[in-house]
Amino acid sequence: MSDHIMLTSHPRGGKMSQVAHVHWGAATALERGPVVASLTQAAQRNAIGTHSGAYSVYRALAVAAGHLGRDHKPDYTNTAPVVNIGPHPQWADPSKIISLDPWGHRVGEAFAEQIAAGLDVRPSIAITKAHINMPELKDAILAGRLKPDGDILAANGDVRVTKAAIEPVWYLPGLAERFGVKESSLRRALFEQTAGMFPELVTRSDLKVFLPPIGGMTLYFFGDVEKLGKPETKVACRLHDECNGSDVFGSDICTCRPYLAHGIEVCIEMAQQGGVGLVVYNRKEGRALGEVTKFLVYNARKRQVGGDRAETYFARTECVAGVQDMRFQELMPDVFHWLGITRIDRWASMSDMKHGALVAQGIEVVQRVPIPDELIPADARVEMDAKKAAGYFSESVPEAAELLLPKGRGLDE
Numbered sequence: 351m352s353d354h355i356m357l358t359s360h361p362r363g364g365k366m367s368q369v370a371h372v373h374w375g376a377a378t379a380l381e382r383g384p385v386v387a388s389l390t391q392a393a394q395r396n397a398i399g400t401h402s403g404a405y406s407v408y409r410a411l412a413v414a415a416g417h418l419g420r421d422h423k424p425d426y427t428n429t430a431p432v433v434n435i436g437p438h439p440q441w442a443d444p445s446k447i448i449s450l451d452p453w454g455h456r457v458g459e460a461f462a463e464q465i466a467a468g469l470d471v472r473p474s475i476a477i478t479k480a481h482i483n484m485p486e487l488k489d490a491i492l493a494g495r496l497k498p499d500g501d502i503l504a505a506n507g508d509v510r511v512t513k514a515a516i517e518p519v520w521y522l523p524g525l526a527e528r529f530g531v532k533e534s535s536l537r538r539a540l541f542e543q544t545a546g547m548f549p550e551l552v553t554r555s556d557l558k559v560f561l562p563p564i565g566g567m568t569l570y571f572f573g574d575v576e577k578l579g580k581p582e583t584k585v586a587c588r589l590h591d592e593c594n595g596s597d598v599f600g601s602d603i604c605t606c607r608p609y610l611a612h613g614i615e616v617c618i619e620m621a622q623q624g625g626v627g628l629v630v631y632n633r634k635e636g637r638a639l640g641e642v643t644k645f646l647v648y649n650a651r652k653r654q655v656g657g658d659r660a661e662t663y664f665a666r667t668e669c670v671a672g673v674q675d676m677r678f679q680e681l682m683p684d685v686f687h688w689l690g691i692t693r694i695d696r697w698a699s700m701s702d703m704k705h706g707a708l709v710a711q712g713i714e715v716v717q718r719v720p721i722p723d724e725l726i727p728a729d730a731r732v733e734m735d736a737k738k739a740a741g742y743f744s745e746s747v748p749e750a751a752e753l754l755l756p757k758g759r760g761l762d763e
């Protein structure tokens with residue numbers, strides 16, 4: 351390894367000819383070609399950015415600290431997916447999947463020849479199996495809502511799941527089209543807003559694929575994953591955006607963990623009835639505004655004149671962040687296209703943004719399942735009323751007078 355710094359902002363010498371470009375949306379893996387984001391094979395790179403999303407920065411620290419060699423070559427023995435996913439017809443439509451690599455879990459098999467010849471191709475998706483257990487599921491068994499079947503759900507509350515981890519892989523022309531902006535404007539904003547982290551965004555318009563340094567997503571499957579993509583398979587789904595405070599620590603200012611647990615219950619029921627349950631967990635903390643912004647907003651809500659109330663719920667977020675939400679649900683339906691899903695029979699979400707994004711992508715939602723009222727924590731009433739008033743799916747929309755009432759706890763209570 352040379353000690354010179356390798357700039358990838360411009361192709362060097364005649365090596366450009368070595369780059370095999372990605373033909374996004376091609377019908378087969380071979381026609382599509384592998385996404386090469388190798389840091390050790392600069393001349394072969396056909397993507398901007400690097401694998402591991404945000405964790406690439408920790409990898410840099412490991413290299414800097416001398417714990418990891420710059421040229422470490424992963425050994426992928428026995429790491430292949432435990433179940434088969436795809437290919438589905440949606441993989442061959444360049445406009446349907448633009449924010450993940452549909453072949454990302456199958457690179458070892460799909461590009462075996464290139465890998466054997468020494469090309470550094472890495473998986474961006476991994477699929478494994480696990481057992482999960484949450485106290486809410488034990489409560490559901492005790493209350494008689496869930497019945498252990500000894501297969502999907504054990505009497506001790508253990509649930510057998512398949513799970514997939516997905517790194518973001520963005521096809522920039524497709525992203526620009528989905529947002530209705532020019533690709534050059536998208537590239538420029540990405541370049542500038544990451545403080546110039548990836549110069550190729552503006553210097554290498556021939557490179558169309560970008561691995562952004564952000565969090566990815568995790569899928570939890572209940573039931574037989576390989577039934578997905580068949581029209582007769584019934585699907586239940588909870589699409590959940592990360593909320594560490596509630597999801598992990600049980601903070602009661604929002605409905606996140608209760609809704610997640612309820613969604614898992616709906617998924618288990620569907621699997622027990624022969625369908626498939628799916629939880630999609632996106633790393634988009636605090637509506638993708640981040641936890642620092644989120645906690646600042648909590649303080650602003652609880653300290654404002656008139657107390658924490660639904661009427662000003664979204665305004666307080668907008669004051670701090672400039673917008674109410676940065677999750678961009680427009681990208682969210684990609685994962686359903688990846689799984690070959692065209693219809694969701696039970697959709698455990700009240701969000702109009704999520705529902706609208708699915709419908710815009712031609713995915714049918716048969717039944718929307720709201721969170722049962724008794725699962726909403728008292729301090730989360732402010733959030734729930736505000737969302738219902740803003741158009742969230744609900745049987746009853748709160749009246750204007752209701753939204754004025756302070757319902758959230760004070761900061762010192």
Ligand SMILES: [Zn+2]
Nearest residue numbers: 593596604606
């Ligand atoms: Zn939350």
